Amino acid sequence: EAQVTQNPRYLITVTxxxxxxxxxxxMNHEYMSWYRQDPGLGLRQIYYSMNVEVTDKGDVPxxxxxxxxxxxxxxxxxxSPSPNQTSLYFCASAPIQDGNSPLHxxxxxxxxxx
Amino acid sequence: xxSVTQPDIHITVSEGASLELRCNYSYxxxxxxxxxxxxxxxxxxxxxxxxxxxxxxxxIKGFEAEFKRSQSSFNLRKPSVHWSDAAEYFCxxxxxxxxxxTFGTGTRLQVTL
Numbered sequence: 001e002a003q004v005t006q007n008p009r010y011l012i013t014v015t016x017x018x019x020x021x022x023x024x025x026x027m028n029h030e031y032m033s034w035y036r037q038d039p040g041l042g043l044r045q046i047y048y049s050m051n052v053e054v055t056d057k058g059d060v061p062x063x064x065x066x067x068x069x070x071x072x073x074x075x076x077x078x079x080s081p082s083p084n085q086t087s088l089y090f091c092a093s094a095p096i097q098d099g100n101s102p103l104h105x106x107x108x109x110x111x112x113x114x
Numbered sequence: 115x116x117s118v119t120q121p122d123i124h125i126t127v128s129e130g131a132s133l134e135l136r137c138n139y140s141y142x143x144x145x146x147x148x149x150x151x152x153x154x155x156x157x158x159x160x161x162x163x164x165x166x167x168x169x170x171x172x173x174i175k176g177f178e179a180e181f182k183r184s185q186s187s188f189n190l191r192k193p194s195v196h197w198s199d200a201a202e203y204f205c206x207x208x209x210x211x212x213x214x215x216t217f218g219t220g221t222r223l224q225v226t227l
Contacts, residue, residue, distance in 0.1 A: 042217045042218055102163060107155070
């Protein structure tokens with residue numbers, strides 16, 4: 001089954017403790033992206049990747065890192081999480097983000113930072 | 115810069131009633147427009163998209179949307195809502211060659227029986 005898989009689904013952590021949220025897709029998509037969803041703000045893009053070893057900042061990249069060493073994986077790294085990073089995170093992929101390729105989303109990771 | 119406005123944060127309709135969710139966009143050229151639906155605990159699923167051609171587009175689950183360039187709108191409609199349509203709906207606009215999709219803030223739909 002074609003899918004985007006995020007892990008974990010739920011994560012509670014403390015301020016400053018490094019964490020990684022994994023994202024994997026099995027559709028051989030070039031484009032991958034991370035979003036955070038907050039009430040009243042919709043989805044905001046954190047980072048995206050056009051292909052292996054090619055990443056770029058989205059609208060809200062501060063406090064996050066990503067890597068794209070393999071085509072299928074695009075982990076989101078929080079080196080020193082803070083409470084304002086408490087949010088619902090989504091990973092998404094597309095064959096080529098040329099404007100009309102729909103995104104395929106994972107089921108989300110709800111992160112709480114205390 | 116592109117932007118999307120969904121003026122209704124929350125809408126409640128009765129099952130069987132018609133539905134229209136509003137979406138207004140700002141973009142300098144012909145936009146690529148999308149509607150996504152997010153069911154509780156799920157990721158976003160594409161309902162329909164528009165980038166050229168017929169301005170009335172049909173999507174999954176009986177939804178349709180109409181692109182009106184003069185009004186910069188891309189409203190989502192459904193003639194008869196089912197209880198399973200209760201979800202959050204997001205409108206999004208994409209640029210032709212960019213790698214970013216700009217989402218609206220979403221409209222939460224509640225369906226009463």
